[in-house]
Structures are given as structure tokens and as C-alpha cells.
Amino acid sequence: MCPSITIGNFVHSDAKNVLSHIRLVLPVNDFLLDTRRYNLVSNYIAEYSSYHFEHKDRAENLISSVFYELLEYLVSSSHGSSKVDIRFSTSEEWLIFELSCKISSDELMQFKELLTEINQKDLESYYRAILESDDAATSLQRKMGMVMIAHDYHARVTATLDEDEGSTFLQAFVRREEINT
Amino acid sequence: MSITGERFLISYDAIDQQINFEGVLRVVDESDLQSIGSYLSEMHERLDGSMRLNFRKMRYINASALRVIIDFLKYARESGKLSIKIIGSKVLTWEGKTLPNIKSLWDKIEFLVYDENFYKSQRIIEDADFIPLLRNQTRLLWPLEKEVLVKHGLREGMKVADICCGCGDFALLIAKELKASIVTGIDHSAPAIEYAVRLQNEFNILNADFRLGDATALIMDDELFDFVLCRLSLQIFSKPEEILKELNRILKPGGRLYLLGEDYDLITGYPNEEEIRTVYNKAGTYGTQIGMDLYNGKKLYSILSGIRMGNIKLDYINVDTINSDRRVFADMIASWRFFSAETIGKRLNITKEEHDELLAGYDAHLKTIKNRFGYTKWTCVAASGEKIR
Numbered sequence: 025m026c027p028s029i030t031i032g033n034f035v036h037s038d039a040k041n042v043l044s045h046i047r048l049v050l051p052v053n054d055f056l057l058d059t060r061r062y063n064l065v066s067n068y069i070a071e072y073s074s075y076h077f078e079h080k081d082r083a084e085n086l087i088s089s090v091f092y093e094l095l096e097y098l099v100s101s102s103h104g105s106s107k108v109d110i111r112f113s114t115s116e117e118w119l120i121f122e123l124s125c126k127i128s129s130d131e132l133m134q135f136k137e138l139l140t141e142i143n144q145k146d147l148e149s150y151y152r153a154i155l156e157s158d159d160a161a162t163s164l165q166r167k168m169g170m171v172m173i174a175h176d177y178h179a180r181v182t183a184t185l186d187e188d189e190g191s192t193f194l195q196a197f198v199r200r201e202e203i204n205t
Numbered sequence: 206m207s208i209t210g211e212r213f214l215i216s217y218d219a220i221d222q223q224i225n226f227e228g229v230l231r232v233v234d235e236s237d238l239q240s241i242g243s244y245l246s247e248m249h250e251r252l253d254g255s256m257r258l259n260f261r262k263m264r265y266i267n268a269s270a271l272r273v274i275i276d277f278l279k280y281a282r283e284s285g286k287l288s289i290k291i292i293g294s295k296v297l298t299w300e301g302k303t304l305p306n307i308k309s310l311w312d313k314i315e316f317l318v319y320d321e322n323f324y325k326s327q328r329i330i331e332d333a334d335f336i337p338l339l340r341n342q343t344r345l346l347w348p349l350e351k352e353v354l355v356k357h358g359l360r361e362g363m364k365v366a367d368i369c370c371g372c373g374d375f376a377l378l379i380a381k382e383l384k385a386s387i388v389t390g391i392d393h394s395a396p397a398i399e400y401a402v403r404l405q406n407e408f409n410i411l412n413a414d415f416r417l418g419d420a421t422a423l424i425m426d427d428e429l430f431d432f433v434l435c436r437l438s439l440q441i442f443s444k445p446e447e448i449l450k451e452l453n454r455i456l457k458p459g460g461r462l463y464l465l466g467e468d469y470d471l472i473t474g475y476p477n478e479e480e481i482r483t484v485y486n487k488a489g490t491y492g493t494q495i496g497m498d499l500y501n502g503k504k505l506y507s508i509l510s511g512i513r514m515g516n517i518k519l520d521y522i523n524v525d526t527i528n529s530d531r532r533v534f535a536d537m538i539a540s541w542r543f544f545s546a547e548t549i550g551k552r553l554n555i556t557k558e559e560h561d562e563l564l565a566g567y568d569a570h571l572k573t574i575k576n577r578f579g580y581t582k583w584t585c586v587a588a589s590g591e592k593i594r
Contacts, residue, residue, distance in 0.1 A: 059233040063212070063265070078399060081416045081424075085264070085298035092231060093268055155275055155310060169268030176302040203298065204395075 031139040032182030042120075044076045045113040052125060053104040055095075062099070066092040069112050076114060083203045087112065090121055090177055090198060093169035098123050098194055100166075101131035114200070121179075121196040132190055138167055139183050142174045151175040177202055208244045210237060213263075217248060223257035223292075224248060231267040238273050245277040249287060256287045260304065261294040261422040275307065282311040290315045296393075296419050336400055338540035339371040342437070344533050345524045347378055350465070350587065353520050354383065357589040358461045362386045363431035368420050368452060369393070369438030373401025373413070379434075380413040389430070391418040421447040428457045436465035437585070439508075443496045449512055456592045462514060463589040465522075468502030474581030477569040481581065484566025487559075488545045495552055502586030514590025525582035526574060534581075535574045542567035 046069055055061045070088035077083035091112070099108050102125045111122040127135065141150060151171055173179045173196060180197040207216035213228035224245065232238050249256060258274070260266075266274075281289055291307060293300035295318050308316040359365065361384040367376040370390030380388040390413065392398050401415040418424060420438070433456045439445045452462050469489040474481045492499040501508075509517050526534060546563045555563070573579040 060211070062233070062267075063229060063231045067265075078402060079395070079417065081296065081418070082298045086302075088265060089299045089302075092265070096233070096267065151306070152309070155306070156279075158279075168272055172268055172271070172303065176306060202302075205301075 028184060028186045029136075030182065030184045031136060032143045032180065042113045042115055044073060045111070046072055047112075048110045049107055050110065052099055052102040052106050052108050055099045055108075056104050059096075062092055062096045065110065066095060069110070073112055073114070077203060079203055086177065086198070086203055087119065087121075090119075090173050090179065090196060093173050094121055094123055094194060094196060097166060097170050098125055098127070098135075098192065101127040101135065103128065103190075117200060119198045119200060119202075121198070122194065124191065124193040126190045127192050129187070129190060132185060132187060132192065135183070135192065136185055138170060139181060141167075142171060142181055147171075147175050206248070208240060215241065215244060218259075221257055222252050222255060223259050225259045226263040226266075228263065229265045230263055230270045231265055232270045232273075233267075238269055241270065242273045242277060245274070246280060249277070249281055249284070252287055254287065255290060256281070257290045257292055259292040260297075260300055261292060261419065262424065263300075264297060264424055265299065266303075271303065275310065278307060278310050278314065282313070285313075288313040288315065290317060292317050294318065294419055294422060296417055296422075296424070335394075335544075336372045336397065338537065338544060339397075340374055341533055341537040341540060343374045343378070345529050345537060345583075346465075346522065346585065347375065349522050349524065349528065350585075351378070351382065353522060353587045354379070354463070356520065357463055357518050357587065358591075359383055359385070359432050359463075364429065365389070366391065366425075366430040366433045366455060368423070368433065368435045368448070370397075370401065370415070372397045373404055373415055375434075375436065376401070376415070377404055377408065377410055377413055380410050381408070384412075385432075386412060388413045389425075390415045391420065391423065393417070393419055421451055423451045423455060425455050427454050428460075429455050431457055431460045432463065433460065434463045434465075436463075437467060439464060440466060440492075440498045440501045441496070445498075445501075445508070449508065453512055453592065458592050458594040460592050461589045462509070462592065463587065464505050464508070466502035466505050466586050466588075467499055468584060468586055469499045471502070471521075471584035472582070474570060474573045474579065476576065476579060477573045480566050480569035481573065484563060484570060487563060487566065488541070488549075491545065491549050491553055491555070495549055502584070505586055505588035509588055509590035512590075513593060515593045516591040517588065518590075519586065519588040522585045522587055523582050524585070526580050531574050531577075534583075535571055537583075538567060538570055538574060542571070 066088045069091055070084045073087055074080040074084035106126040108125040113120045154168055154171055174181050177198050182195050184193045207214060213230045216225050218225055281287055291304055291314060293304045295301055305316055308314045363385050365379055365385040365388045367388060367390045370376045370392045373390050376388045376390040379385050390401055395417055398415050398417050405413050433452050435452055442448050456462055469485045472485045489499045506517060506519055546560055550560050573581050
């Protein structure tokens with residue numbers, strides 16, 4: 025059995041032509057100790073990167089909104105002793121959000137299930153079902169942010185998971201035109 | 206009746222039966238989320254008819270907090286007691302992406318984009334077509350107004366805000382020539398801000414910053430600026446008190462709020478005196494009908510005293526055919542002619558006769574300007590007041 029699987033088959037042909045790039049590597053424990061850091065880091069990356077865009081306020085708001093949900097979901101599933109590698113880059117067509125970290129095997133299974141649902145289900149009815157659900161279970165609550173990103177921002181979400189090592193590499197691609205629509 | 210967190214404030218405005226969300230509502234703690242849910246349910250119980258949820262100043266929200274709001278809306282739906290109005294702004298990206306989806310939960314939820322539904326006359330001055338008119342006005346005003354700004358206290362090194370900055374050329378002139386430490390320009394028109402940023406880049410001006418924004422709900426901290434300008438803009442707001450509150454809020458104690466207004470009663474000229482007065486009386490009336498106040502210059506002193514500004518200064522700025530280039534003056538009047546007869550005229554469905562009379566009146570004014578023996582003036586009123594410490 026191959027321990028490494030990729031969910032989501034989105035291929036970005038122009039991603040090699042990266043126009044701008046920021047990368048942060050931070051201890052997961054920092055976020056677990058003080059959850060305000062999700063907001064702090066999302067806003068930092070967004071503000072730093074916004075100057076590459078003509079409509080910088082709208083770009084900043086979008087980048088921070090997307091990063092926050094990805095970061096909160098993935099980091100809260102991660103080992104406290106590990107580090108999270110956070111990258112944001114842009115190409116002519118795409119905003120590229122990337123996160124990698126190590127997560128527990130239980131969390132990895134849930135994450136795999138969520139990504140499969142996002143990539144295979146009809147997103148409109150899936151989102152609607154989540155909005156309408158009265159299930160107060162934590163798992164459902166946690167799904168909402170990721171599904172919201174895929175639905176509201178038309179993000180293409182893919183991940184490569186290594187089940188043996190528990191490593192996760194998450195990518196979300198949002199079209200630049202989403203900034204102004 | 207409010208609920209506060211480290212970065213957010215949720216408060217109740219009784220006049221509009223409105224819950225105002227402000228700041229950053231990224232909440233992780235379960236007890237905080239429950240408090241927000243309880244607050245919304247309690248307010249729901251107290252009200253009758255409708256309840257507004259206003260997100261115009263909510264910079265960010267996370268999925269957990271959104272979930273609480275969705276749960277509240279489902280509770281309201283089940284109760285059936287109130288209709289719900291959700292108010293967002295087109296300035297904040299997340300609001301346009303996420304809030305409209307909530308509407309589908311229940312047909313009694315109405316989604317309003319504040320900027321599009323609340324200003325009667327704003328839309329028509331946000332087109333890119335309006336930019337040449339703004340630039341000609343700046344060409345005429347800047348040489349005279351620059352001195353007035355200094356007289357009213359604008360100094361080198363100040364932090365300046367130009368709210369409703371239009372295409373940004375005035376803000377850039379302040380940055381360049383009066384050497385503010387930073388000039389922040391805010392406007393609600395995307396084409397105007399794009400234009401401003403292009404000019405800024407072209408002129409390599411580093412001490413300016415332009416942002417798309419709503420003047421009545423500025424996403425800015427309190428008491429940030431030494432000098433706040435709002436020029437030729439109060440006149441387009443049907444509720445100027447809303448913008449004044451924001452201008453005052455972002456001004457530092459001891460800083461000055463500077464307003465520039467027009468007064469169509471003060472436009473005059475000779476020859477063609479009667480035609481000139483007639484056309485501006487008509488244009489002023491049409492302006493009033495679409496929600497503009499083209500006579501607000503004379504009201505600025507009262508406006509500033511009304512919001513308890515101290516040390517009020519007031520000056521008339523007379524742009525005339527002696528102190529200005531007649532060709533630029535004529536270009537500006539030609540733009541007004543088009544704007545008044547075509548843009549406003551169409552909006553008001555004026556008759557062909559009224560349309561032709563308007564054009565003839567502006568043509569008479571243009572003749573006066575082009576006549577080297579003719580004289581005309583356009584008067585603006587500059588008023589400023591100090592925020593009491």
C-alpha cells in the first residue's frame with residue numbers, strides 16, 4: 025500500500041511562474057497556547073502580500089479570510105511539538121495558499137474524509153446541508169470553514185497526505201478575479 | 206446593551222432595531238461563542254417587526270462565529286416572529302462572498318448592500334467618466350486652496366486623511382507639496398481609487414495610501430489623523446451627519462476637520478448674468494431632487510459648530526476668470542453641462558424643453574468665460590474646526 029495519497033486532482037499550469045512569495049515556519053504550540061495567533065498570522069501575511077494587488081484592501085481581506093480558516097483547521101489538528109510551514113504565493117491567474125504540518129492519524133482520517141467530500145460531492149448541496157445541519161458535533165463545526173472557502177471563494181482545495189508519517193501538505197487555489205467579484 | 210470581546214463589539218442601535226457588529230469576530234473560545242448566541246436570542250425576544258444585523262464594520266469573521274449567526278437565523282426562522290435584514294458592504298471582500306449565501310436559509314432574510322441602497326446620488330458620481338471633471342476642479346482649486354489649507358493648520362509632517370478623495374490628485378498634491386508624513390485617501394469609487402493608485406505609482410509618491418472605503422463606516426481606528434479633509438463631498442450624502450461622525454472619530458484631539466462645500470447661489474458672471482443665474486438655480490434644484498445639496502457651503506459653519514468643533518475658521522475660495530486659466534474653467538463648466546443635462550437630466554426624466562434650456566444656460570456661461578472682456582466666478586467655502594481635547 026502506498027502511504028502517500030493525493031486528494032483533489034487540480035493542476036495549475038502557471039504556478040511555476042510565481043510572482044510573489046512569503047513563507048513562515050512557526051511552532052504549532054504557539055497557536056495552541058494562544059489562538060489569537062491564527063488571526064495575527066493570517067492578517068500579517070495578507071497585509072504583507074496586499075501591496076502586490078491593485079485593489080489591496082479587497083485582496084487583503086480575501087487572503088486573510090482564506091488563510092485563517094485553513095490555518096485554524098490544520099493547526100488545531102496538529103501535534104503541538106511540530107511546526108507548521110505556511111506559504112503564500114501568486115501567479116498571473118492564481119492566489120496559492122499552502123500549509124504543511126504533521127497531524128495525528130485520527131485527525132488525518134477526518135481530514136481525508138473532508139477533502140474527499142469537498143472534491144467529490146456537489147459543493148452547493150453539501151454547503152447547504154452543513155448550513156442547515158443542527159448537528160452540534162465538533163467535527164461538523166470544524167468542517168464549515170474549509171467548505172466555506174471552497175464554496176464562497178471557489179477555492180480548489182487539494183492535499184497530499186502521508187499516512188505513515190502523518191504529514192500533510194494542503195494547497196488551496198483561488199482565482200485572482202475573486203478579489204473583485 | 207452590548208457585548209464586547211478583545212477585538213469585537215456587538216451593540217444595539219434602538220433607532221433602527223439594529224445589531225451592529227464591529228471589529229474582528231474571529232472567536233475560538235466556546236463560552237464566547239455561546240455568549241454571542243445568547244445575546245442575539247435575547248435581542249430577538251425584545252423586538253417586534255424586523256431586526257437588522259449590520260456587518261458593515263465587521264472586518265473579519267471566522268467560521269465558528271458565522272456558525273453562531275447561522276444558528277441564530279435558524280432560531281429566528283423557527284420562531285417566525287421577526288423578519289431579518291442583513292446589511293453588508295461591498296468594501297469588505299468576505300461580506301460579498303459569504304453573507305449572500307445566508308439569505309438562502311430563509312425567505313424572510315433580506316440582504317442589503319449598504320453602499321448600493323442607502324445613497325441616492327452617489328452612484329452617478331462613481332463612474333470613471335466623472336474623473337476628468339474632478340481633475341479640472343482640482344486644477345482650478347489647488348493653487349488657491351493650498352494657501353487656505355496652510356492657513357487652516359495643515360503642516361509638514363502631519364498625518365492627513367482625505368475622505369471621499371475621488372481620483373486622488375488633491376491628496377497627492379498634499380503629499381508632494383505640503384509634505385504630509387502620510388496622506389490616506391479613501392473613496393467609494395473603485396475606478397477613482399484605481400486611477401489614484403496609477404497616478405501615485407507614476408509619480409512615485411511614497412507618502413500616500415489609497416483605499417476603497419465607505420465614508421460612513423471607515424475601517425480605521427479612532428483618533429488617527431492630525432488633519433482630516435472632506436472636500437466637495439458632504440453635498441452628495443443625504444445623511445451628512447453619518448459621515449461627520451466618522452470624520453470626527455478618526456481625528457486626533459486637537460486635530461482639524463476641514464470641509465469644502467459649494468454654493469450655487471454664489472456663482473455669478475457678466476455678461477449673460479441672468480442666464481447664468483437661471484441655469485445654476487435650475488441645476489441646484491435638480492441636484493436637490495436627486496439628493497445632492499449644492500448650496501451646502503453656507504451651512505458649513507453651522508455643521509462644524511453643531512458637532513462642537515472649536516476655533517472654527519472659514520474662507521471663501523473664489524475661482525474666477527482673472528486668477529485662473531479660462532480654458533480650464535471652460536472645460537470644467539463643459540463637464541458640468543454634460544453632467545447636469547445628461548446624467549442628472551436622464552435620472553430625473555426631464556423634458557426635452559427643460560434639457561435644451563439647461564444646455565443653453567451653460568452655453569451662455571461658457572460664452573462669458575470665453576469672452577476676454579467677460580468675468581465669472583465659482584465660489585467654494587472652506588471651513589475647518591478643531592476637535593476639542
